[in-house]
Amino acid sequence: MNPERRHLLGLAAAAVLAPGLRLVELAQARSPEEAASALRRWGLLIDVEKCSDCDACVTACHEENGVTGHGRPATDAQWIRKASLRDRATGHVQTMPLMCQHCEHPPCVDVCPTGASFKRADGIVLVDKHTCIGCRYCVMACPFGARSFIHEPVTGQKPDVPRGKGTVESCTLCVHRVDRGQIPACAEACSQAMVFGDLNDSSSEIHRRLKSEPSTQLRADLALNTGVRYQHL
């Protein structure tokens, strides 16, 4: 970091510290010219107990990202879905949202032959559709079934979310919103059960709760160190 920039940052910090509380917000919204930093690790904490029988997160996600189907559930893209878990012994049913778990060691990145599937510095796992050849190795490798292949031409894309035939896609953790300092659409739609934040930031709610309350990672046996965590599962 050059001295001028450091000085500027110092000034900014002083300006914000005075009224209080603003520091966290500012820390999240980086300037558009600044690259994503490895000091951050974005994640989600989902409290399954508070997840009710609705699909607000799914609707919000697909609305935000312009994910529309053709009425063919077997092949339509699915960035997030509601999964139901039923205890065989008691019949107790839980529902929870399931999407890309944004692993620290993502199998989809390991298998990608072109480097299109990649993990950004701040832990968000993405597909670079410019280099994706649609081989679908990643679809096979993902233990969570989080990726979809686009079989048909797409129209009506959102300006921030390009989507097209012949490529693979999945939850981007609403990377375009995160880069603007906003939270993902699903977390915004369901503030009761979903918390988004920086796992590395000790002042964030997600860090605090992961530190003080029990939580689980899906398929923890694979040691992928997922960015999405669940509670009361």
Place this chain on the structure above:
Amino acid sequence: MTRVAAGILIVLLAFPGQAEAPKFKIERGEACVAPVAEMRRDHMKMLFHQRDRTMREGIRATRFSLKGCVDCHASTKTGSVLGEEGFCSSCHAYASVKIDCFECHTPLRQAGVASRP
């Protein structure tokens, strides 16, 4: 035989060697992000470079963003850079260059920008 030759001659006369230059109107903004000559020659390099920086590193500088191109250059009639008089498509058709940007990216100006002067 003479009929065929006459036919060929008519075709040649009807379509002289030069194709018609592309037609488009730039309806917004006073100046582009770089001088016109540079833009004509190098716009693809700028977009290519910016694309990787945005996708891989999350740098969303607006100067060379495709969204920025579309916001200024989309036709006020159709709101698109594609179509017969579309800024991108008319020139690429003339130069016989097939681009696939808009297989994934929207060729339409964002709704919020349409009302901006």
